[in-house]
Amino acid sequence: MRKPSPQIVILLLVYLTGSLGSCSTGVGKPKIRCKEAERRALLKIKEDLQEHAEDGVLSSWGREEEKRECCEWIGIRCGNKSGQVVTLDLSPSTFARYDLWSLEGNISSSLVDLQYLKYLDLSGIFLYGNSIPSFIGTLSKLRYLNLSRTFLRGEIPPQLGNLSSLRFLDLSRNNYQKINIKNFKWVQHLSSLRLLDLSHTNMSLAKDWVHVVNNLPHLIKLNLSGCDLPDIVPQSSHSLVNSSKVLAILDLSLKPLSASVFQWLYNYSHTLVHLDLYGCKLECPLPIYLKNMAALTYLDLSHNEIKGSIPQYIRNMTAIAYLALGSNHLEGSIPEAFGLNKSSLEYLDLSYNKLEGKIPKSFWKICTLRNLLASNNSFSGGFQLVESASKCGNFSLEYVDLGNNRIMG
Numbered sequence: 001m002r003k004p005s006p007q008i009v010i011l012l013l014v015y016l017t018g019s020l021g022s023c024s025t026g027v028g029k030p031k032i033r034c035k036e037a038e039r040r041a042l043l044k045i046k047e048d049l050q051e052h053a054e055d056g057v058l059s060s061w062g063r064e065e066e067k068r069e070c071c072e073w074i075g076i077r078c079g080n081k082s083g084q085v086v087t088l089d090l091s092p093s094t095f096a097r098y099d100l101w102s103l104e105g106n107i108s109s110s111l112v113d114l115q116y117l118k119y120l121d122l123s124g125i126f127l128y129g130n131s132i133p134s135f136i137g138t139l140s141k142l143r144y145l146n147l148s149r150t151f152l153r154g155e156i157p158p159q160l161g162n163l164s165s166l167r168f169l170d171l172s173r174n175n176y177q178k179i180n181i182k183n184f185k186w187v188q189h190l191s192s193l194r195l196l197d198l199s200h201t202n203m204s205l206a207k208d209w210v211h212v213v214n215n216l217p218h219l220i221k222l223n224l225s226g227c228d229l230p231d232i233v234p235q236s237s238h239s240l241v242n243s244s245k246v247l248a249i250l251d252l253s254l255k256p257l258s259a260s261v262f263q264w265l266y267n268y269s270h271t272l273v274h275l276d277l278y279g280c281k282l283e284c285p286l287p288i289y290l291k292n293m294a295a296l297t298y299l300d301l302s303h304n305e306i307k308g309s310i311p312q313y314i315r316n317m318t319a320i321a322y323l324a325l326g327s328n329h330l331e332g333s334i335p336e337a338f339g340l341n342k343s344s345l346e347y348l349d350l351s352y353n354k355l356e357g358k359i360p361k362s363f364w365k366i367c368t369l370r371n372l373l374a375s376n377n378s379f380s381g382g383f384q385l386v387e388s389a390s391k392c393g394n395f396s397l398e399y400v401d402l403g404n405n406r407i408m409g
């Protein structure tokens, strides 16, 4: 191949730089989308925050001329056309650093000048045990609000009930029950909610919580783990007219509940996929209501006081992949047909109960099973694992604990 002659190269360069030049003079400086008032509000928000890290996670935020485009600051997003700030995300993951509390300070009231915010995540900022500011209730376009792990405390201001577009609300893990929820009425107005995480708040006086939850039509996930919930009083089915038709994930673990919880959940039999009632001091037999929960793939009832035997219907719960019944008072033997039908079981915990008899052969035909925890029971008899293993094309059992039983083999 011939090299191009120097003249042609020079001509090309002239042409290119010329065209570049005319291009840049034609368009001028890139237009700044950021609104001046919103930029000032953001700078005020920064003033009330302190950074621990030396590199300064908010170093892109500044008054300098080259930093005028606040739409390009880390943690900020603006509407494409309007240039209004729609996202303020100061969570640790924004800064690609996963240590919590690298920012600390106060939430500036200048936040109310960001009226177009849809997404507000201040999780993992150390907010000094301040209370949740009521002015957040004026950000009427919010769809996502995350104040998890901020050390906020005190009452939740009822003004949060004004956020009727909110789909995700996370006020969880604020220093173990330092947030108080005395009534739940404000939640009732949040009719667009998909996810509500209030885990580790103090709800001991929120008597109306079941009624309110029943009336959130789009709620998919509810986490009230560690919330000291008042007892559930079964209500007339009339109150379910507007109830969630989609509640799939429910976590009420770690605090005492009575068996009436199952009566209530009967109404969500067809939608529940994930149910966590770990450590709720439940003192009842395994409830018949479970039989109808055909979609359930995750059920944790471990660390309760559940009595009686494992019911026959357990074999009909064919969707279940994670079943934890450990640390209860279950007795009797495992139903013979467990696992005979199509089964999806991957994790089974029966340990620390009073179960006896043989582990049925059918059991070893559950080819999906990976973890079997059965220690501290009174199981007896042999162990046909090896024989059956060959029947599974792809045997996946990785962990078996049968310690402290009377099994030989």
Ligand SMILES: *[C@@H]1O[C@H](CO)[C@@H](O)[C@H](O)[C@H]1NC(C)=O
Binding pocket: 047, 048, 049, 050, 104, 105, 106
């Ligand atoms: C937060 O507010 C408290 C009390 O008003 C004040 O003492 C503290 O200096 C403020 N912190 C920051 C970082 O502005």
Ligand SMILES: *[C@@H]1O[C@H](CO)[C@@H](O)[C@H](O)[C@H]1NC(C)=O
Binding pocket: 078, 079, 080
């Ligand atoms: C803005 O435009 C970009 C690029 O065209 C697009 O990826 C993004 O989804 C848009 N953002 C919004 C909020 O519409």
Ligand SMILES: *[C@@H]1O[C@H](CO)[C@@H](O)[C@H](O)[C@H]1NC(C)=O
Binding pocket: 091, 092, 093, 123, 124, 146, 147, 148, 149, 168, 169, 170, 195, 197
């Ligand atoms: C809220 O933030 C925490 C910590 O940054 C995160 O783990 C959690 O998933 C967030 N919640 C939601 C609903 O996105």
Ligand SMILES: *[C@@H]1O[C@H](CO)[C@@H](O)[C@H](O)[C@H]1NC(C)=O
Binding pocket: 137, 158, 159, 161, 162
């Ligand atoms: C916001 O909530 C408060 C208290 O719940 C209420 O008095 C006020 O009218 C509400 N404001 C708007 C704009 O809805």
Ligand SMILES: *[C@@H]1O[C@H](CO)[C@@H](O)[C@H](O)[C@H]1NC(C)=O
Binding pocket: 176, 177, 180, 202, 203, 204, 205
């Ligand atoms: C929860 O709230 C109740 C009623 O206000 C109070 O008696 C109780 O001490 C609180 N629990 C915790 C752990 O702060």
Ligand SMILES: *[C@@H]1O[C@H](CO)[C@@H](O)[C@H](O)[C@H]1NC(C)=O
Binding pocket: 172, 173, 199, 200, 223, 224, 225, 249, 250, 251, 274, 276
């Ligand atoms: C509920 O919240 C607790 C604590 O915040 C967390 O450990 C648990 O995984 C959450 N449950 C679900 C189903 O996400």
Ligand SMILES: *[C@@H]1O[C@H](CO)[C@@H](O)[C@H](O)[C@H]1NC(C)=O
Binding pocket: 215, 238, 239, 240, 241, 242
């Ligand atoms: C159901 O919702 C409609 C419309 O929001 C309301 O008028 C009605 O009172 C609600 N019914 C119940 C039982 O809550």
Ligand SMILES: *[C@@H]1O[C@H](CO)[C@@H](O)[C@H](O)[C@H]1NC(C)=O
Binding pocket: 214, 234, 235, 236, 237, 239, 240, 262, 263, 264, 265, 266, 267
């Ligand atoms: C839900 O179904 C049960 C039947 O188990 C019923 O007794 C209860 O009152 C129903 N409604 C509510 C709101 O729990």
Ligand SMILES: *[C@@H]1O[C@H](CO)[C@@H](O)[C@H](O)[C@H]1NC(C)=O
Binding pocket: 291, 312, 313, 314, 316
């Ligand atoms: C299991 O399901 C089958 C088919 O729906 C039904 O006939 C049978 O009675 C159920 N068994 C139990 C123990 O519930």
Ligand SMILES: *[C@@H]1O[C@H](CO)[C@@H](O)[C@H](O)[C@H]1NC(C)=O
Binding pocket: 316, 318, 340, 341, 342
């Ligand atoms: C489980 O298997 C038994 C016996 O083979 C059968 O009668 C029953 O209908 C099956 N249940 C389901 C849910 O497939």
Ligand SMILES: *[C@@H]1O[C@H](CO)[C@@H](O)[C@H](O)[C@H]1NC(C)=O
Binding pocket: 352, 376, 404
């Ligand atoms: C479980 O078995 C071990 C070993 O025999 C025993 O020391 C322990 O006390 C048992 N745990 C319970 C809760 O029974």
Ligand SMILES: *[C@@H]1O[C@H](CO)[C@@H](O)[C@H](O)[C@H]1NC(C)=O
Binding pocket: 393, 394, 396
């Ligand atoms: C065998 O196991 C592997 C890994 O667990 C999985 O990816 C694969 O789909 C399984 N194959 C069959 C036939 O079950």
